Amino acid sequence: MTEPGRRPRAVLAMDPGVLPALFDPAALARLERLAEVDPALVVDDFAAPAAAGPLAAAEVLVTCWGCPPLDAAALAAMPGLRAVVHAAGSVKHHVTDACWERGVAVSSAATANALPVAEYTVAAILFAGKRVLDIARHYAADRTRRDWAALYPGLGNYRRVVGVVGASRIGRRVLELLRPFDLDLLVHDPYLDAAAARALGARPAGLEELLSASDVVTLHAPELPETRHLLDRRRLALLRDGATVVNTARGSLVDTAALERELAAGRLHAVIDVTDPEPLPPDSPLFTLPNVLLTPHIAGSLGGELPRMAHAALDELERYAAGLPFAHAVHADALSRSA
Structure with missing residues (x-):
């Protein structure tokens, strides 16, 4: 030095x-x-x-x-x-x-930059469980009070299963911030052993197990050749009906065309801050699908x-x-x- x-x-x-x-x-x-x-x-x-x-x-x-x-x-x-x-x-x-x-x-300063990304992610997870986007749109459309729990079965965050893909700086911070809530946390990372996963407050799981079991899946893996389209058509199909995909990592982790098909069918929800390509073409359906919250790469430090x-x-x-x-x-x- x-x-x-x-x-x-x-x-x-x-x-x-x-x-x-x-x-x-x-x-x-x-x-x-x-x-x-x-x-x-x-x-x-x-x-x-x-x-x-x-x-x-x-x-x-x-x-x-x-x-x-x-x-x-x-x-x-x-x-x-x-x-x-x-x-x-x-x-x-x-x-x-x-x-x-x-x-x-x-x-x-990646550790410092991880903080706002993790905060955005946690907000997205909690809003997804509460079905905030759907209810806000529904309420704005008819402007009357409803039995929201009847309209949206499973509404709420108690004992929801959140799957974190990638125990990166951001993934670890997300797990730390989620720990006080009554959520069941799963984590998948090929470089993370079972003891380290439990120390983070989560149960280790294989990727396909995590996808099948989670109500919300949040991505925090790096952009590498082996992580391109980590969530492809086959793996997206493993997600349960009504599950939410949150991506604040890199757009290339998800097969955009496959995700668009699932979202257009109404089977899944998504909170997307990064896309592939970035920016999206103006005619992308992700701009207008009602079950998508799309933001322009704002989760990081701004x-x-x-x-x-x-x-x-x-x-x-x-x-x-x-x-x-x-x-x-x-x-x-x-x-x-x-x-």
């Missing part, structure tokens, strides 16, 4: 439009206390002439969305680079094999939630400046099975 107490030289590398929302005044002041940095210089092109001098002297890059790839050519212009502190989730878009070969230390990621990154920068290892280090071997 670095000599404790020294302010490392840092450069901001991201889309310049991101910086004002990400670094509020308190975060910007903290950044300048922790590092020698020019907050007016925000690099989105490592070949830009104005960036050459600062990059050549940089020890740390503070990155976010819009950071260019850190390939061998980029790293050649940064001979002193020792660390990348990412103020967002996945680093796959800019951290390349060249970084690992150089021995650059990498940190991510608006007032962005400074949380900035401060998480600054926590890591402070650790680096103190000569301590990162609390949320990213390792090359873990990237093959993470977002």
